[in-house]
Amino acid sequence: MAERFVSEPIQPAAGTFDAAGMTRGEPGLPRQFTWRDQQYTVAEVIEAWKEDGPCRNGSPEMYLRKHWYRVRTAEGPEMTIYFERQPQSKQHSKKRWWLYTVGSKEPVR
Template identity: 50%
Template sequence: MVEEFVSAAIEPVPETIDAARMAAGEPGLPGQFRWKGRTIQIARVLKAWRETGPCHHGSGETYVRKHWFEVLADSGERMKIYCERQARSRNARQRWWLYTIDVAGEPGAVK
């Protein structure tokens, strides 16, 4: 497995967002997203985890900063995507990011 660093904003396809996750207080993982003119279909979630950090205002509390997902696309590509709880840029819509992509994918994956 060789991961290629991407770090690019992705655009979730709104009608494919998982509302059940949102009801649990998590971001709604999109079933599809757009990147570089392609629409990528998520075939399955391989792993999910959270990145936490301290409060920026001095309290001792810890907050979830990012929700990470390792996913397998229907094309066979393995990708790591994440959602920032608070957008870094002025464009609040840029909350979902493609972090890495492994074009070798999963053994036995269809390309």
């Protein structure tokens, strides 16, 4: 399967967050979200992982930066989405969920 790089924010549907994940200190993966005016439903989580990084102020601590999910949607495509724990700028402070890649069965050109 080919993947297409996207890197665009998605809009989670209200009331569809995974409450069980939030009890573990993880973001609540939205079960539905909108991207480019189309709604998608998460049918299956294929893989989940975390990304950490060093403190940005010079201390030796490591901090959790992103939660990644490879999902299969009910509409067909596999997508890689992530939750950014600390937005990079004030301009993007409300954009915490991002679509990273979209898979397709056709080769990427």
